[in-house]
Amino acid sequence: MTQKDLSQKIIEKISKEKITPKARWRFLLKDYFVWGAGVASLIVGAMAVAVVLYMFKNSGWDLYRQSGGGLAKFLVASLPYFWLIFLGVFILVFDYNLHHTKKGYKYSLKTILGVSVLASVLLGGVFYNTGLGKGIDKLFSENVPFYKQMLQHRVLMWQNPKTGLLAGVVIEVKGDDSFFLEDFRQGNWQVFTERAVVKQLEKGDQIKLFGEEIGDKVFRAKIIHRLDCPGGNCLQMPQMRHLGPPNGPFPGGEMPGRMFFIQR
């Protein structure tokens, strides 16, 4: 077939079958869709980063050394796996969309992955600073049943008085240097600490403590932090219930050397 023949045949086919170029807006719409889906996945990924940062910051980094359990054990127990997987999935979706933009093929997978991670972390940092991480964590813990179960495990990490970790709710402030605490496993404790610290506590405060068990259900606290529980009330988490007022004698004890109370 000569050049003219083929050319003529194609032009005739175009004319006969009324073939027309597809409208420009259809291609633009496709481009915008790919970019839009990419940006949406970046935002969702960044939200996951914000929650990861929030949970990481509140997992008790300043206390893990005191627990004697080691960094690896602490990390295994406290990593927010759900959000890390969530983040991974949305980074991959963002990657896919970037790669399918008009010029996406020009960049290697490594470059695109690097840009995705960096963009998610930077935007996630901004979201974290606006308090979005805490907000999302709260929203999920109030509305997603399996999420509550997951968080329960994180709170129970603090339920280990033998290694100096204790958590619960202040049920009564008694005297100048002690208060009563109900832990999350149906136990009631008398906790001794500094006067200045006790003055800041109120009934209903949810706290985590580092110190030592000095007797049967008696604890001496060196460090006390507020405990951020999903939905605000740790006792409403599955398998955790309020047992009522404490009973029995509360032996006193010598105060520890240095104490902190950090308000969040």
Place this chain on the structure above:
Amino acid sequence: MPENRDYSQKSDEELAVLALGDPGLFSHLIERYQEKLARYIRRISGVSIQETEDLLQDVFIKVYQNLNDFDDSLKFSSWIYRVAHNETISNFRRKKARPQNAILEDSQEFLSRLASDFNLEKEINRRELKDTVGKALEQIDEKYREVLVLRFFEEKDYREISDILKKPIGTVAAWLNRAKKQLKEHLE
């Protein structure tokens, strides 16, 4: 000012824009690329002349339908080669077949360039060259064969090959190196 009616002076990119308003002008683009693309399709797929013509017709119709998608940051030739590449691959997928052996007709220049790149001229005489390289090309991976064809047959630079195959330039360079290595192994 009188309108310039000499379309042979127009660039491909200008003709692509003009063809949107006047389908008849698309024939100039067909005439410019018909032979090049026919050779390219046969070189990467080894299909018959009849099948090449059918594929070529599909390629040009697709190009015409997608003229509004042409990205002017690319060379028009890279874009039309990309459409031809995609259409050839799709054709094999539709038939659930694999590309057959590359056809090395009209390939003396290609073989000379390849032989010079591999310092083969001293080892093999020209008469044997075509058979030897042809057989070696049949043995290597399809994607490597295609970059060799684009580089040595079609004389495309790395940027153009990157745009045609939609792969990063680094990948094109790596594929070319591996293609040469594989080809050399088969030649030895």
